[in-house]
Amino acid sequence: MAFFGHHMCRAFSSSAFRSVAIKHVVIIGGGQMGAGIAQVAASTGHQVTLVDTSDAILTKAVKGIEASLKRVVKKKFADKPEAGVAFIEKALRNVSIATDAAAAVQSADLALEAIVENLKVKQDLFSVLDKTAPAHTIFASNTSSLPIGDIASATSRLDRFGGLHFFNPVPMMKLVEVIGTSATSQETFDSLMNFSNALGKTSVSCKDTPGFIVNRLLVPYMLEAVRLHERGHGSKEDIDVAMKLGAGYPMGPFELLDYVGLDTAKFILDGWSAMEPTNPLFSPSPLLNKLVADGKFGKKTGEGFYKYK
Numbered sequence: 001m002a003f004f005g006h007h008m009c010r011a012f013s014s015s016a017f018r019s020v021a022i023k024h025v026v027i028i029g030g031g032q033m034g035a036g037i038a039q040v041a042a043s044t045g046h047q048v049t050l051v052d053t054s055d056a057i058l059t060k061a062v063k064g065i066e067a068s069l070k071r072v073v074k075k076k077f078a079d080k081p082e083a084g085v086a087f088i089e090k091a092l093r094n095v096s097i098a099t100d101a102a103a104a105v106q107s108a109d110l111a112l113e114a115i116v117e118n119l120k121v122k123q124d125l126f127s128v129l130d131k132t133a134p135a136h137t138i139f140a141s142n143t144s145s146l147p148i149g150d151i152a153s154a155t156s157r158l159d160r161f162g163g164l165h166f167f168n169p170v171p172m173m174k175l176v177e178v179i180g181t182s183a184t185s186q187e188t189f190d191s192l193m194n195f196s197n198a199l200g201k202t203s204v205s206c207k208d209t210p211g212f213i214v215n216r217l218l219v220p221y222m223l224e225a226v227r228l229h230e231r232g233h234g235s236k237e238d239i240d241v242a243m244k245l246g247a248g249y250p251m252g253p254f255e256l257l258d259y260v261g262l263d264t265a266k267f268i269l270d271g272w273s274a275m276e277p278t279n280p281l282f283s284p285s286p287l288l289n290k291l292v293a294d295g296k297f298g299k300k301t302g303e304g305f306y307k308y309k
């Protein structure tokens, strides 16, 4: 499987490209993730271009950023409302929008992709960007389940390609996983580390392996909770209470699955299962599959393991 292939080629980069501090970030994909990253980058002194396929999506994304900034400001500038208004204006002034990614990256230091989780679509995008972006531009993907090396293989800048994995909601969650493939140069890796630190995040480094750190541990844990319940060994409610009060987790596994989205969990699990069919941690769950087939994706559809009104 391609997954193992990219570990075999050793880094060949001799870094002819001097890395510069990342100032201009182009974020491709104005969904939940992209908008969150744009907000944080613009609030921390970066120039941001948010790219998506239509102006309507982008207008909605910017409205979402504005609403989210207002919530941040309410807490951060509770007793200084004018300073809060100025903070929002300054951050929004640093966000521009575009529908042509290839043109947008012409002045980018970093092109960060947060589009649909599909290898071919991501490869096609980066292959186009590779032709118009300057030599120094670093490419990064926020994929949560695809090997970074497989996406990078569509470009001629394997040494300037890495992963930046954020967590939803981006403005609240403190962690970024920074991923270097076997071909990512040290300079590129350091730039990505410096960038996530400049966003005010705590960074951890991780190899290009399925799920990186957080999802690799969290997804099998959530699925094991579903299997425990499927075996009739405990109710959803009891398992959730047990993990909250006994392990100190803020949400139980079923609450967390409903929050993440059952469709997303199934998608990740199916991908890993295809890569490692004999790994019991990745084996499919009939109950999860049934709920997804019935359109019960969790909070976002009003019903998953629990009902939401």
Ligand SMILES: NC(=O)c1ccc[n+]([C@@H]2O[C@H](COP(=O)([O-])OP(=O)(O)OC[C@H]3O[C@@H](n4cnc5c(N)ncnc54)[C@H](O)[C@@H]3O)[C@@H](O)[C@H]2O)c1
Pocket (backbone or CB within 6 Å): 028, 029, 030, 031, 032, 033, 034, 051, 052, 053, 057, 101, 113, 114, 115, 116, 117, 125, 142, 143, 144, 145, 165, 166, 167, 168
């Ligand atoms: N949702 C999460 O919890 C989460 C967490 C970490 C990583 N991710 C990853 O982030 C990525 C995006 O997730 P999301 O939840 O923001 O998805 P989303 O569906 O909300 O947003 C994706 C956006 O990309 C746009 N898009 C698609 N193809 C495009 C193209 N070729 N050019 C420009 N724009 C394009 C879509 O119009 C959409 O607005 C995925 O790769 C996902 O795996 C998601």
Ligand SMILES: *[C@@H]1O[C@H](CO)[C@@H](O)[C@H](O)[C@H]1NC(C)=O
Pocket (backbone or CB within 6 Å): 029, 032, 033, 034, 035, 037, 113, 114, 115, 142, 143, 144, 165, 166, 167, 168
């Ligand atoms: C990054 O990944 C996280 C978690 O998988 C996701 O919630 C988020 O939307 C993604 N962001 C981008 C910009 O892709």
Ligand SMILES: *[C@@H]1O[C@H](CO)[C@@H](O)[C@H](O)[C@H]1NC(C)=O
Pocket (backbone or CB within 6 Å): 023, 042, 043, 044, 045, 046, 047, 090, 091, 094
């Ligand atoms: C906006 O970007 C400029 C140029 O990168 C930077 O100097 C400025 O501090 C940024 N503004 C905010 C509010 O971060």
Ligand SMILES: *[C@@H]1O[C@H](CO)[C@@H](O)[C@H](O)[C@H]1NC(C)=O
Pocket (backbone or CB within 6 Å): 019, 020, 021, 187, 188, 190, 191, 194
């Ligand atoms: C990363 O930051 C450190 C400390 O500020 C700096 O010395 C180094 O040059 C930076 N590296 C890159 C590649 O940006």
